[in-house]
Amino acid sequence: MSSPVRSLARRITTITAHLQAGMARPKVVVTRNLGAEAMRLLDRPDLDVVAWQSETQPCDKKWLLDNIPGATGILLLFSEKVRREITEDATDLLKVVSTMSVGYEHVDIGSLAQRGIRLGYTPDVLTEAVADITVMLALMAGRNVKETTSIVQNGQWSAYPWAPYLFAGSQLSANWVHPTRTAGFIGFGRIAQSTLARLLPFGFTRALYTSNPSSKPNPARDAELLAKYAPQGLAEIRRVGLAELTSESDVVFVLAPGGPSTYHVVNEEILKSMKRTAVLVNTSRGSLVDSEALAKACREGWIWGAGVDVVDGEPNVAADHPLVQEPRCIVLPHIGSATNETRLGMATMAINNVIAGVLGGSMPAELNRS
Amino acid sequence: MSSPVRSLARRITTITAHLQAGMARPKVVVTRNLGAEAMRLLDRPDLDVVAWQSETQPCDKKWLLDNIPGATGILLLFSEKVRREITEDATDLLKVVSTMSVGYEHVDIGSLAQRGIRLGYTPDVLTEAVADITVMLALMAGRNVKETTSIVQNGQWSAYPWAPYLFAGSQLSANWVHPTRTAGFIGFGRIAQSTLARLLPFGFTRALYTSNPSSKPNPARDAELLAKYAPQGLAEIRRVGLAELTSESDVVFVLAPGGPSTYHVVNEEILKSMKRTAVLVNTSRGSLVDSEALAKACREGWIWGAGVDVVDGEPNVAADHPLVQEPRCIVLPHIGSATNETRLGMATMAINNVIAGVLGGSMPAELNRS
Incomplete structure (x- = not known):
């Protein structure tokens, strides 16, 4: 017509x-x-x-x-x-x-x-549900959950006699080796802030974040958050460059919007700059993370592990997808907001x-x- | 000789x-x-x-x-x-x-x-590592992680088109349907208290616990904890009977010592008294939970799901064990303290x-x- x-x-x-x-x-x-x-x-x-x-x-x-x-x-x-x-x-x-x-x-x-x-x-309305799963993935990636649950599901538990470092993961909470913890947020909106609140009792004392380069700094908001969370141990909250964020953080949370300006912002270079004991969590959009690079980072030990609720190209993620194949990477089918409530x-x-x-x-x- | x-x-x-x-x-x-x-x-x-x-x-x-x-x-x-x-x-x-x-x-x-x-x-020294995994299992049990990761691992993600309640779990954090949350602790020692601290930013306002019947009440300790956590929203902390604990709690944490006096303290009757949206987490000893009863509770929907790091009779847990077979029950191979740190x-x-x-x-x- x-x-x-x-x-x-x-x-x-x-x-x-x-x-x-x-x-x-x-x-x-x-x-x-x-x-x-x-x-x-x-x-x-x-x-x-x-x-x-x-x-x-x-x-x-x-x-x-x-x-x-x-x-x-x-x-x-x-x-x-x-x-x-x-x-x-x-x-x-x-x-x-x-x-x-x-x-x-x-x-x-x-x-x-x-x-x-x-x-x-x-x-x-979905902020809290996504913050929940963000913390969950940080814990799961650190504690080798994909490998250990797979051993149990295959009936192999009894084949692994106790040993001092058997199944030992990278601890999310502060500990005697690392008395402080640093969270890095690529994108610092509502979900990131709710995630930070949840991390405080785990002993996180520093929050670093990056924002869209065109967005104005928001020192008033940061001062307000710091004042609010100082009684629970938060000592620093600061907008930084991506390289500082990734090299300093014990967990890197990807929580920025998708689109061309953030496409594959997490690439080989960024992953190589992370701590070997750190984990990466993506609960925003799959397009922000280069899947091949992340699989390689897990496989070659550049980082401890990863947890992603979103994958570039989802839902077309086959069983032979590099992240699905990678034992140190948890992959969920975009269930961030999926609670009945x-x-x-x-x-x-x-x-x-x-x-x-x-x-x-x-x-x-x-x-x-x- | x-x-x-x-x-x-x-x-x-x-x-x-x-x-x-x-x-x-x-x-x-x-x-x-x-x-x-x-x-x-x-x-x-x-x-x-x-x-x-x-x-x-x-x-x-x-x-x-x-x-x-x-x-x-x-x-x-x-x-x-x-x-x-x-x-x-x-x-x-x-x-x-x-x-x-x-x-x-x-x-x-x-x-x-x-x-x-x-x-x-x-x-x-292991308190914080176990508290980490305790919170992780509460999240995993609520968010249907065993079912959803299995779908991804089998390459079936694309077979599930988005729908309003697809994969929808039971939310751990407070939400508009349930503005308050209650944690129930069977056993209230150091790990339970560290777990409670972690739950506060998720909107938990009540902590109920049971103790060994022969142990004296400790109102001074409870008052101290309440005073410490009131600024973060904790409104009540109270020692109760097991029936009140299980019927009131959104998560029931099993954190008591093993041995004959706590053998199968979590049985069919207790599981039937829990909320249908609640989850059970056991990170103490397998002997406290009747595995057959827990599998039945998950299967028949008496509770939403469960997460256990310990199983009665471990490590002899075969692939056809009722908890391993149950999609709503996460089973980890006793990795509570297993972090390198x-x-x-x-x-x-x-x-x-x-x-x-x-x-x-x-x-x-x-x-x-x-």
Whole structure:
């Protein structure tokens, strides 16, 4: 369909929809079953909810395209690739798009803004769940968990008689050899700060971080954090260059956004500059870490081990992927925010966003496009 | 050899050894190579050190029996079964037995005391390493790590398209559904207290514990801990009965000593009383937990999952063991204290104990037998 014809068709659909809307409740399209507990919130007399019924399978694209026209609100996941369709097929009735995600790369922000359509998303709610798994991976990478659990699963435990250094890992917490510990954060947003808070009782006394080179230093924020955590032993928090961070840290946490500017920021050179007893943890985006380099670093002992929840090119990670093959590298299938509590929290926020957007209220989390 | 003959033989050996000792340095027998870094401490002109050369293989029993007579100090591991031989074959030269372990079930305390032989051991030094792994297992059990890592290792990641509750676990940290968290400790010694400290930034506000019924309540210690941790959010610390502990806690930590009085204290009834979202962690002794009951609890969803570093009957844990077979139960091969730092710390302490005992100084950790 050519653009003028499409434009005309949209106007006709809009008129029809407006006529129907005069008699009917606003239509809210929900592209996934978000679970009984969350979906109950949509069971309201003032909304006409059209929802895809499966929780595990994405919605049929034709179903979605058929439903976009006439919708006042659309709630979608980042798995829905409908940037163009929402812009072109949605009628002027559309007031709000709500995504159950922190990111919004799958939505055409500019086009929505131009048409005055509000955009809701779900920030913050996943911070604690991701910080949990970040600490977990630091511990697992240090304590040789992949190798030792594999021995148990294969029934080989009894083949390893006790010895002073059998299965001995690299200790995360402060100890008599290393009475202080240093955490290095590549990216120092909310998840990194929550991770730092969790590390303090492990005896971490220093936090080093790098930020986007174009971002301004934030000495006030750092002074506030230091004052808050000094009673628990934090002695230093400082923005540094990447080389200082990697050479000084006992754990390097990769917690920066993805995209071209951070692509493979963790490469052979960076890994070679780390301590041999240190571990690397990536719970942000796979694109930040060169998988081949990390596998080599683990294999050749440049670092003690690694734990990653994300892998460049995921989910296409085969059994012969170098990180999967590497005994000192734990690989999780991107479960950072995957807890029932957090996912229910994200679903609830996305639903409350779409309801508020449709009815004209204040949204729990609306993207500020300015 | 009959006892009187053995006794006579010992006297003769003693006299011979004393004669040699008049001319020679005191003999220190070390039953394992404790690594170059630790063994260097024994490289002294005033000691005659006889050490087994292998780090991974236990010493030959005949080698040990040949060396016990004439020794002034003996450093051994808990793998050495020489209770009777030390009592019967050691000459009166023997001043100290030093074990590289927290426990001393493998040593005849009474007989050593009777003969005025000092006993060194290695307490405390492993507390932080075990607390690390205790927190790690609580996280792993909640986040379905055994199932999810297995999917990745088998190259199946791409077969699981994103869905709102895919791989979703039970969150350890406080969250919008559960704004407070409760930790339950079966046994509340040093490792439990270090574990509690680590849990505070995860939003734990309550600590419940049980103690040996014959031990006196310790309200002063509890008040001190509460005062110390109140600024970090701890609101309650209380000794309770086991039923209250298991029904109220989001994580139940098994951290009590082994032995007949705690045998299978975690059984079907206890597991049934736990929350369905809670996890069980055992980093103390396998004998405290009924493995069949725990596997059933995981399988039938009485609890969310479990993480154990110790198993009843270890190290004889075959691939078809019910806990190894259970996807929701992580099993580690007793690596609680297995870090290079902690094991080196234990070796160093055991060596310093034996040196001080032989030369007549103050031992870093001498067992108070009174």
